[in-house]
Amino acid sequence: MRLMISGGGTGGHIYPALALIDALKAHDPHAEVQYVGTHRGLENRIVPERGIDFKTIKIQGFKRSISLQNVKTVYLFLKSVVTARKYIKAFKPDVVVGTGGYVSGAVVFAAARMHIPTVIHEQNSVVGVTNKFLSRYVDKIAISFESARSQFPADKVVMTGNPRAQQVAGIQKTGALAQFGLKPDVPTALIFGGSRGAARINAAAAAAVPELNQRDYQTLFVTGQVHYDKIMDRLAATPPADNVKIEPYIKNMPAILPEVAVILGRAGATSIAEITALGIPSILVPSPYVTNDHQTKNAQSLVEAGAAEIVTEADLTATSLLNVVDRLMGSATQRASMAEHARKLGMPDAADQLLAVLESVRH
Numbered sequence: 001m002r003l004m005i006s007g008g009g010t011g012g013h014i015y016p017a018l019a020l021i022d023a024l025k026a027h028d029p030h031a032e033v034q035y036v037g038t039h040r041g042l043e044n045r046i047v048p049e050r051g052i053d054f055k056t057i058k059i060q061g062f063k064r065s066i067s068l069q070n071v072k073t074v075y076l077f078l079k080s081v082v083t084a085r086k087y088i089k090a091f092k093p094d095v096v097v098g099t100g101g102y103v104s105g106a107v108v109f110a111a112a113r114m115h116i117p118t119v120i121h122e123q124n125s126v127v128g129v130t131n132k133f134l135s136r137y138v139d140k141i142a143i144s145f146e147s148a149r150s151q152f153p154a155d156k157v158v159m160t161g162n163p164r165a166q167q168v169a170g171i172q173k174t175g176a177l178a179q180f181g182l183k184p185d186v187p188t189a190l191i192f193g194g195s196r197g198a199a200r201i202n203a204a205a206a207a208a209v210p211e212l213n214q215r216d217y218q219t220l221f222v223t224g225q226v227h228y229d230k231i232m233d234r235l236a237a238t239p240p241a242d243n244v245k246i247e248p249y250i251k252n253m254p255a256i257l258p259e260v261a262v263i264l265g266r267a268g269a270t271s272i273a274e275i276t277a278l279g280i281p282s283i284l285v286p287s288p289y290v291t292n293d294h295q296t297k298n299a300q301s302l303v304e305a306g307a308a309e310i311v312t313e314a315d316l317t318a319t320s321l322l323n324v325v326d327r328l329m330g331s332a333t334q335r336a337s338m339a340e341h342a343r344k345l346g347m348p349d350a351a352d353q354l355l356a357v358l359e360s361v362r363h
């Protein structure tokens, strides 16, 4: 199969695309893949590192208010459709897949207009702007939450789950925490705010470091690349002890996750696919800054199943963070129960399901 895939901006759109590519290559070692992203998004760093053929398009999102910027956005969108057509003509894909982000809008739209089979993958329970726009033009729409179904044309929707779930499911512990100087046999809490880090989670976690230093559990606190220096400056007077490690970004999250006892983090859809595929107890702090508050809805599906707890961003302080993390780290029984409930929501064959959708639309 010749697969062109596009998804950009944040890790939540990129990692599902990479997981699908891995699954395709496992089934068909001769498959050819081209990834189209932007030069500004995280994909520009993550995708070429994996040796995947990577092309870029310049594009920007719409501002919610009427502005001159929107005129520029429309111009850039039309221009990017022209660029996408050029890439498609040269690569000759059998199928074009979009996993979200503005860039996938231009690529998938161009492909649909050229009568090339198209599929989009929606990670969230509330549909993103780009996928909503594309839903009119594409052949099939793969979803990860049942609640997304009614927001798309019914005849196109297939429930597949998030392919990242399959990539992490069943991964065994390898002692990967040792690379950060942590002990593999001591329970570890992972604190991170999605693929880009979250200022409020960082502030609460940084203020909690003097206390975390005293705990008999370990903490791995991932700040997000752009926040790292600021957090380390802030902690100059109260540096982390040996049981607390602070990192800007984790490159190989699938290796780390099976070793984590509890996650405190955002409720991004791809994080949730990982949490449920592996059965990790979680404390979710939904981002209030996303479209239609979709992270709260993502999180609620886990809370209702007894798999997670929610702390709102407004309630998140060093004290509330310590209270909830201490409580879960102190109760192996509660963790085991949450883990079991989380695992029940997991979709460990999601990448195969999505591959089947790709095969079904191929001419």
Ligand SMILES: CC(=O)N[C@H]1[C@@H](OP(=O)(O)OP(=O)(O)OC[C@H]2O[C@@H](n3ccc(=O)[nH]c3=O)[C@H](O)[C@@H]2O)O[C@H](CO)[C@@H](O)[C@@H]1O
Binding pocket: 010, 011, 012, 013, 015, 100, 123, 124, 164, 192, 193, 194, 195, 196, 222, 248, 249, 250, 251, 252, 253, 254, 266, 267, 268, 269, 270, 271, 272, 274, 287, 290, 294, 295
């Ligand atoms: C602010 C924002 O717009 N967030 C959206 C974005 O979140 P975001 O990009 O944060 O995505 P998710 O939380 O869904 O996924 C993050 C991904 O990055 C990985 N990771 C994270 C940190 C790290 O150091 N290393 C690493 O590899 C995680 O393992 C995971 O695979 O896309 C999601 C999926 O469409 C949406 O649900 C989120 O609402």
